[in-house]
Amino acid sequence: MSRIVLGVAGGIAAYKACELLRRLTESGHEVTVVPTAAALNFVGAATWEALSGRRVHTGVFSATDQVNHVRLGREADLVFVAPATADLLARGATGRADDLLTNVLLTASCPVVMAPAMHTEMWQHPATRANVATLRERGVLVVDPAAGRLTGADSGPGRLPEAAELATIAGTVLEDPTILGRGRDLAGRRVVISAGGTREPLDPVRYIGNNSSGRMGIALARAARLRGAEVTLVLAHTEEDAPSGVGIERVASTADLDAAMARMAPGADIVVMAVAAADFAAREPAGAKIKKDGSGTLTLDLVETTDVLAHLGRERVGSRPVLVGFAAETPRCAEELIALGRTKLERKGADLLVVNDVGDGRIFGQPDTSISILGPDGVIAEGQGSKERCAHVVLDAAARVPAR
Known part of the structure; x- marks a missing residue:
């Protein structure tokens, strides 16, 4: 069980922090809410206490026998502030200690988001931009806001991301605090990531598909965005929500995917093909629903679809983009998995290939994964744990690929 301080500043988005609090507590974390005085104008202390099951303190002179202004920051495993208003960012960047929350920020030796x-x-505003830059230089993970509807009729960047996304970020930082050390190392780079599973129609109601949930590709998009990249997510079928702050290009079939990637890859610095593309399609999809004819069988005439990763490898000019492929295999042993991956890496023309064993219901649709990353000389990195954590391992490897 991790100890989290949830700081809440005085903005209308404070209501979203209630859902974030519920998600964090239901994940087994011990959460202490520290609202600013202004935040209590939007959500009262009774709500925070009821949802957290813990006493809420709002001032440095509350519970002075426990020395809360120092103890809370020292004992926390994570300090997560949502929403962080322009005022709080300014006070945090300049080292103010004029309320309990800013004291917590000054005494915290744990990760701060x-x-x-x-x-x-x-x-x-330039002042806010400067304050954010200062906080990031000090190791604080400042999440870029989403774009969308704001208070009143306003719309634009500045919206607090949804609670599910924030809870995912919190869980990833707790799992691997070294993520904060990456900082904004991908700032200025364009990253194109494909995710989900393509579908090939058999008739107007049926299709050939696969079990990909899209979670790995979405985790990669979120990780790249946190690290400052300009991200485009080429998204096939998935029931997962895309992260905020990324461009979305929807595709259905493998042919759609091939066209989208051919259009976007030349302008990218890194391309990650995490999509699970259908390998076969009907030679001639039926124009009407295929009916049972009483024979008890159905014969399909299938053809191979385009190998999109190999297509990108053939068409690449020079050393960019860095090309990362994924290979889901069902090997008999770990040695066979690596052997299959090395053969596929050479055939595809990619810089790196991420391989994993998806047999016996592993990986697809699951929150955790286990990956090996292959380069020309063999395994260069491995990762295990949440797909969010492993996404950073993949991006680390891609960022280290030298120009050819």
Whole structure:
């Protein structure tokens, strides 16, 4: 069980922190809420206490016998501020200690994550930009806000990401605090990631598909965005929500995927093909629903679809983009998995190939994974744990690929 301090600043988005609090507590964490005085104008202390099951303190002179202004920061495994207003960002960046939350920020030796929420003009103001840069230089993970509906009729960047996304980020940082050390190492880079599973129609109601959930590709998009990249997610079928702040290109079939990737890859610095593309399609999809004819069998005439990763490898000019492929295999042993991966890496023309064993219901649709990353000289990295954590391992490897 991890100890989390959930800081809540005084913005209308404070109501979203209630759902974040519920998600964190239901995940087994011990959460202490520290709202600012302004935050209590939006959500009262009774709500925070009921949802957290813990006493809420709002001032440095509350529970002075426990020395809360120092103890909370020292004992926390994570300090997560959502929403972080422009005012709180400014006070945090300048080292103010004028309320309990800013004291916690000054005494915390654990990872600190801040999720800003404010009107677009405030987010884009040079003062706010400077404060965010200062906090990031000090190792604080400042999550870029989402774009969308704000207070009133306003719309634009400055919206607090949804609670599910923030809870995912919190869980990833707790699992692997070294993620904060990456900082904004992908700033200025364009990253294109494919995710989900393509579908090939057999008739108007049936299709050939696969069990991919899209979670790995979505985790990669979120990780790249956190690290400052400009991210486009080429998204096939998935029931998962895409992360905020990334461009979305929807595709259905493998042919759609091939066209989208051919269009986007030349302008990218890194391309990650995490999609599970259907390998076969009907030669001639039926124009009407295929009916049972009483024979008890159905014969399908299938053809291979385009190998999109190999296509990208053949068409690549020079050393960019860095090309990362994925290979889901069902080997008999670990040695066979690596052997299959090495053969496929050479055939596809990629820089790196991420291989995993998906046999016996592993990996597909699951929150955790186990990966080996192959380069020209063999296994260069391995990862195990949540797909969010392993996404950073993949991006680490891609960022280290030298120019050819």
